[in-house]
Amino acid sequence: MNVNDESVLEVINKLIATDRLNKHQILQLVNLASISNSIYELEENMRWETFKSKY
Numbered sequence: 001m002n003v004n005d006e007s008v009l010e011v012i013n014k015l016i017a018t019d020r021l022n023k024h025q026i027l028q029l030v031n032l033a034s035i036s037n038s039i040y041e042l043e044e045n046m047r048w049e050t051f052k053s054k055y
Helices: 006-019 023-035 039-054
Strands: none
Touching (some): 006 039
16 A cells, blocks of 8 residues: 555554554554555554564
């Protein structure tokens, strides 16, 4: 996904606001957005990264 696209930025902002992400999580979200092909893939990558970081 192109993080400079307005619609992608809106999605990222909504995720930041609803999940109340901290600075580290926001940076991780932006990095994941750049390698994800869709919002669904981004959400899946976020779940995987969250799961992976707990263990």
